[in-house]
Amino acid sequence: MIAWIIWLPFVGAVLCYLEPRIARLVGLAVAVLTLISIGQLSAEVMRNGAYSYPMGGWLAPLGITLWADGLAVWMLLLNAVVGLGVSLFASGYFKAPAAKHFWPLWLLLWGGLNGLYLSADLFNLFVTLEVVGLTAVALVTLSRERIALTAAMRYLLAAIFGSLAYLLGVALIYAQHSTLSLLLLADLNTTPGTLLALALMTFGLLLKTAIFPFHFWLPLAHASAPAPVSALLSALVVKASYYLLLRLWLFTYGDGLAAAAQVLALLGAAALLYGSLQAFRQRRLKLLVAYSTVAQLGYLCLALPLMFIGTSAAAYHGALYHALAHALSKAALFLAAGLVLQAYGHDRLSGLRGMATHLPITTFTVALAAVSLAGLPPSGGFIAKWWLVTAAIDSGQWVWALIMLAGGLFSALYLFRVLVIALLEPRSGAALHPVPRGLELIALALALLAILIGLRTPELLALLAPGLPLGGPP
Amino acid sequence: MITIYIYLTAAVALFAIALAGLLLTRHLLRKILALNVMGSAIFLLLVAIAYRGPEAPDPVPHAMVVTGIVVAFASTALAVALARHIHAETGMVHLPEEQA
Numbered sequence: 001m002i003a004w005i006i007w008l009p010f011v012g013a014v015l016c017y018l019e020p021r022i023a024r025l026v027g028l029a030v031a032v033l034t035l036i037s038i039g040q041l042s043a044e045v046m047r048n049g050a051y052s053y054p055m056g057g058w059l060a061p062l063g064i065t066l067w068a069d070g071l072a073v074w075m076l077l078l079n080a081v082v083g084l085g086v087s088l089f090a091s092g093y094f095k096a097p098a099a100k101h102f103w104p105l106w107l108l109l110w111g112g113l114n115g116l117y118l119s120a121d122l123f124n125l126f127v128t129l130e131v132v133g134l135t136a137v138a139l140v141t142l143s144r145e146r147i148a149l150t151a152a153m154r155y156l157l158a159a160i161f162g163s164l165a166y167l168l169g170v171a172l173i174y175a176q177h178s179t180l181s182l183l184l185l186a187d188l189n190t191t192p193g194t195l196l197a198l199a200l201m202t203f204g205l206l207l208k209t210a211i212f213p214f215h216f217w218l219p220l221a222h223a224s225a226p227a228p229v230s231a232l233l234s235a236l237v238v239k240a241s242y243y244l245l246l247r248l249w250l251f252t253y254g255d256g257l258a259a260a261a262q263v264l265a266l267l268g269a270a271a272l273l274y275g276s277l278q279a280f281r282q283r284r285l286k287l288l289v290a291y292s293t294v295a296q297l298g299y300l301c302l303a304l305p306l307m308f309i310g311t312s313a314a315a316y317h318g319a320l321y322h323a324l325a326h327a328l329s330k331a332a333l334f335l336a337a338g339l340v341l342q343a344y345g346h347d348r349l350s351g352l353r354g355m356a357t358h359l360p361i362t363t364f365t366v367a368l369a370a371v372s373l374a375g376l377p378p379s380g381g382f383i384a385k386w387w388l389v390t391a392a393i394d395s396g397q398w399v400w401a402l403i404m405l406a407g408g409l410f411s412a413l414y415l416f417r418v419l420v421i422a423l424l425e426p427r428s429g430a431a432l433h434p435v436p437r438g439l440e441l442i443a444l445a446l447a448l449l450a451i452l453i454g455l456r457t458p459e460l461l462a463l464l465a466p467g468l469p470l471g472g473p474p
Numbered sequence: 475m476i477t478i479y480i481y482l483t484a485a486v487a488l489f490a491i492a493l494a495g496l497l498l499t500r501h502l503l504r505k506i507l508a509l510n511v512m513g514s515a516i517f518l519l520l521v522a523i524a525y526r527g528p529e530a531p532d533p534v535p536h537a538m539v540v541t542g543i544v545v546a547f548a549s550t551a552l553a554v555a556l557a558r559h560i561h562a563e564t565g566m567v568h569l570p571e572e573q574a
Contacts, residue, residue: 061534123538130545134552141556149560150569153502156556160509160549161496167542168489168516174535175523 001044002053002066005037005076006118009111016103023103024091030107031087034114035080042073042463050467052120061180067120069467071320075117075243077463078324082235082331082446083110089335089442090228098142098226105142106232109135116240121180122170125244126163133159133208136237140225151220158207158217162241165204172197185251195256201248202264208241211301212271215294219278222290227338230286234293234334235327242300242323253308261305268301269403276410280417285337285347288414289330292373295407296326302400303388309395317461318387324460325380325450329369332447336365339443343435349418354426356419361440363422368447370415372454375408380453481522488515500568502557506550513546 012030016023045051050069058064087106094102112131119125137159140152174180176193188194210218218238222230253261275295282288299322306315339362340355341347356363372381385408392401453460488511495508517539524535561567 062537123541127541127545130549134549137556138552141559146563149556149563153553153556153560154569156549156553157496157505157509160553161512164509164512164516167513168519171516171520171523171535171538174538175519178532180534 001037002041002068002118003055005034005041006066006111006115008034008037009107009114013104013107013111016107020100020103023099027087027103027107028091030110031080031084034110035084038073038076038080038114041068042077045070045073045466046462061121064124065120065181066118067183068118070464071243071247071467072117073466074320074324074464075239076114078239078327079110079113079117079236081449082231082327085442085446086228086231086235086331086335089231089439092436092439092442093228093338094226101142102139102226102228105135105139109139109232109237113236113240117243120182122173122182123180125182126167126170129166129208129241129244130163132237132240133163136233139229139232140221142229143224143226145224147220148224151217151224154217155221158214162204162207165207166201167204169197169199169201169204172200182247182251185248188252190252190254190256194252198248198252198257199260202245205241205245205248206267206301209238209245209297209301210294211267211297212274212294213267215271215275215297218294219287219290222293222334223284223286227286227334227341230290230338231331231334234290235331238293238297239323239327242297246304246319249304250307258305258308261308265302265305265397265400268298268304269400271295271298271301272403272407273298273410276407276414279414280410283349285340285349285352285418286334288349288418289333289337292333292411292414293326293330295411296322296330296373299326299385299388299404299407302404303391306388306391306395306397306400309397314387314394315391317464318384318391320464321380321387321453321457321460322384324453325372325384328446328450328453329372329379329381332365332443332450333369333373335439335443335446336362336369339435339439343432345433349421352418352421353424355422357426358432359435359440361437361444362435363419365440365444365447366415366422367419368444368451370412370419372447372450373415374412376412378454379451381450383454383457478522478525481518485515485519485522488512488518502560502567502569503554506553506557509553510546510550513542517542 008030012026015026045068053066055064090102109132112128116128119128137152137156140148172193177188207214222233272295275291279288279291282291300319303315303319337347343359372379375381375385389401389404492508492512492515496505499505520535520539524531526532
């Protein structure tokens with residue numbers, strides 16, 4: 001059952017590669033079936049608690065053990081919901097020949113992500129990180145633009161370097177402790193060698209998550225990819241390395257790491273301010289949205305140190321709610337930007353006057369996504385920021401609370417700037433290409449979900465409850 | 475016990491050389507090769523830590539190296555293919571300096 005969540009996308013990818021004519025059908029079937037299997041897994045984990053599963057009956061250390069707890073289920077569901085939405089959008093958006101390459105790569109990426117969230121050992125996590133990284137880079141090149149090639153290359157070099165730094169850390173952990181199990185990390189005593197390993201792994205993952213100042217590869221790679229790919233990269237791929245960072249720090253955090261955690265907070269705050277400033281300066285919609293991702297990832301990084309001070313789970317819940325709300329609203333925003341590009345033939349902000357008249361549904365989608373990204377009630381983004389700010393104030397870290405509040409204001413400023421242009425009187429004589437209504441509605445649905453998750457907080461939080469880190473080891 | 479330190483020192487030196495190559499050279503092929511050397515440094519470290527004296531060596535680091543080589547091969551292949559495309563499209567063998 002649990003293994004199917006990984007197998008389905010991989011088998012689907014091979015099928016799509018072998019039979020490009022039925023790729024779209026296979027892709028959509030896999031998307032639906034994967035969401036159903038993940039739904040079943042989450043019901044099982046809610047009922048019976050976290051559990052582990054040795055694949056093929058082979059036990060660790062040579063076999064691969066899968067591990068599903070509340071955090072894993074949360075990330076899997078986030079992936080599957082956004083993944084299904086983007087798959088539906090892509091089936092109407094991509095024409096041959098791009099479609100032929102999109103489906104196998106996307107399904108491989110999805111399989112890699114599912115594998116990553118279910119892996120319980122550090123080395124298998126490295127392999128899945130690489131599957132995710134390589135397929136993500138290949139997806140960027142699907143756009144025919146020349147700039148996408150160099151952006152993909154920069155992304156690839158950063159991704160491989162990040163993975164190797166992580167792998168070196170894994171090797172050092174194994175050299176000292178003879179274990180790769182994620183679940184045993186908590187028992188490691190923090191010798192200087194272990195700290196060096198943690199530092200290397202953290203550096204590698206920060207580079208892959210594009211946390212300031214390691215964000216240099218993200219804006220162009222995310223902005224020059226085709227819209228559905230940008231949505232997948234910004235909503236899902238950067239969250240994968242963040243998830244691993246979160247696991248590592250939750251398991252290994254001790255008082256000795258308090259100062260290092262504050263460094264992470266500093267990077268997060270810098271990302272928030274720098275990304276917002278850059279987003280505000282952009283003249284193209286997709287680059288604006290990409291820099292907004294740099295800024296929003298700052299919240300996730302800033303949340304890490306807040307989790308360790310005090311006993312409340314507010315920062316932990318806030319970070320994961322933020323990951324979910326950001327994934328939904330950012331996917332919606334990038335898909336909307338893709339439709340704008342299709343309708344106008346460009347995405348220069350100055351040329352988008354009258355967008356509200358030309359593309360009312362898409363403009364509404366941008367507005368809803370902006371509400372969640374800026375953290376206005378009752379959106380998911382509001383709940384996330386509420387918890388994060390509460391956690392910061394409860395632990396007396398006023399500076400971080402102020403920066404997070406300012407970050408919300410900045411997101412409102414750069415996103416409402418888009419809306420103001422959209423609401424201006426249209427200039428006459430602009431020839432627009434028609435945009436499929438169905439695609440507009442898919443983007444709208446994702447943006448609506450980003451708002452609706454703010455209204456279903458207790459039900460959603462119940463998903464996170466089983467297993468580590470708040471329930472203790474099994 | 476001394477031999478393991480020789481291997482460890484060699485691994486650290488290789489990693490440093492690769493890091494310098496990655497950050498200081500501009501030619502894409504050199505950067506790709508630097509990442510390969512960096513991978514080899516880690517593999518050398520892993521093979522060295524598998525040593526357990528007269529006993530049979532620890533199989534886990536060996537399994538990691540074998541898998542790691544496959545991963546390194548795949549990423550090198552993608553990187554070289556991308557570099558070739560960049561060369562064919564732009565005539566350049568390095569990344570442009572400008573940022574958006």
